[in-house]
Amino acid sequence: MENYRAPVEDMQFVIDELCEVGERLGGLQRFAELGVGPDLSGALLEESARLSAEVIAPLRRVGDTQPASCAERKVQISPGYAEALQQLAAGGWYGIAADPAHGGQGLPEVYGTAACEMWNSADMAFALAPILSIGAAMTIQAHGSEQQKSAYLEKMTSGEWAGSMCLTESGAGSDLGVMKTRAVPDGDHYRLFGQKIYITWGDHEAMDNIVHLVLAKLPDAPEGSRGISLFIVPKYLDDGSGGLGERNDIYPVSVEHKLGIHGSPTCVMALGDDAGAVGYLLGEPNQGLACMFTMMNEARLKMGVQGLGVSEGAYQQAVAYARERVQGGVPIIEHADVKRMLLTMRVQTEAMRALAYTEAVTMDLAHQSADPALQARVDLMIPVIKGWSTELGVEIASLGVQVHGGMGYVEETGAAQYLRDARIAPIYEGTNGIQAADLVGRKLGRDQGATMLALIEEMKATVTDCNNAELADIGTALASAVATLAATTTTLVEQLQENRHTAQAGAYDFMMQLGYVAGAWHLARSSVVASARCQQSERSIYPGKIASTRYYCEHILVRAASHAEVIFGGSAALQNYPTEWM
Known part of the structure; x- marks a missing residue:
């Protein structure tokens, strides 16, 4: 737009x-x-x-x-x-x-x-x-x-040089342990041979050089993911004096024809079709995944922010259209169902923003502190930010199309592009199913829910802060949702000890439940601040923030309870359904 x-x-x-x-x-x-x-x-x-x-x-x-x-090995x-x-x-x-x-x-x-x-x-x-x-x-x-x-x-x-991340291979997907790209020692560097797919912004001429980070296996590497190393593979090699030298043997083969994000060159990259791509080991041998996860944590935060960003863009376009489109003698923004859709878009976008920005601050505090609890908090919330926010991004972009009616289904308005673009975000940088499995299996399980329970205590403190007549209904709704979240946390910790398959069957629902409750918590915190500011200021953002929170509690937070019921039920119907019947 x-x-x-x-x-x-x-x-x-x-x-x-x-x-x-x-x-x-x-x-x-x-x-x-x-x-x-x-x-x-x-x-x-x-x-x-x-x-x-x-x-x-x-x-x-x-x-x-x-x-x-892409043509003639150039994008x-x-x-x-x-x-x-x-x-x-x-x-x-x-x-x-x-x-x-x-x-x-x-x-x-x-x-x-x-x-x-x-x-x-x-x-x-x-x-x-x-x-x-x-x-x-x-x-x-x-x-x-x-x-x-x-x-x-x-x-x-x-910004003089760009960077890319070369992980995925055909047939490997998220299972990086079976990758075939190999790195052969050659003096003080390595020669890499293989092919990578889905390489976002893998080649272009907008910057002078591209620094590719490539996962590959050394000749004597252990089997599986324990044998992956990380290499720096620049598009252009150093000429010996700090300038750009010869072209390295890493080239785009093609660009993917995608549902959306058409402007992003998603490349198939070939390494070593000629003499072998020159690469330099980054970090220790066979520790490539550990190194790459530095980038992945950052990337997953930013992918969650993609869900937020596309939601804001879709909302702005939808609300502008709803103010202009007249039906029944009035702009359609006055119609109850259109207003419902727009408010659903707006308040969830505000909730995502508050969650992402709050945890970005936690990241800085974790980097500057020796307190492991801060990093544990970041680790817990990153899969929620990535998973929940990108799920909402698709929903909100779809609502944007619906607000436009038939005009949303034609490309000329641009509303459909938000939906097509948003659809990739739940898939890449670890699908949302992987995010959910990581949240429950690793982040919740590694400390038996201690980090999660500490977060719940912070949420309870906000319930206490909603102690005036203006915010009492918000506090009541949040208190109920937080109590249920504490119960599902305890249930999942017990399931992890008794039957991990049962816990994993409820992992997606827990990710979504936690996202909805965390969103309510941050909006409630916003309302506490706004309520105090209303005493000194007439800015509309303050009563508006309280109104957004109230709508969220009435219309959105109720979704958390349905996700909780799946967890309490143990997902027996899912686990017992024979795959051959599908």
């Missing part, structure tokens, strides 16, 4: 009034001299909003109708994309949260998260390029040698 305008007021409310970024992060050593707080938030959000509205949003339909193509990206990526780089957005030692701005992750939301609202296909580059740079920062950091990070942080 070319008329996209980022919801800066709500974003700043969440960052500065709900998350209290200035108070919680401003005093930390890394951020102490950066002026973290409302003035900085406002300036950053406004500039990112301008860039997203004026530069990126006009490309959404261009990328959809003039998609990336041609959609018109205007290269120039927009260069403007993003010129503004320092690639390095907004990166280490200043390597050219980054060193700002809190929540600012990068907010910018990522805007990029995805404006054009999801475009947004994947900076997301992948930022994640690749983070992985080199965490696991690279000093020489590797010196060679790559400054150029990647500036």
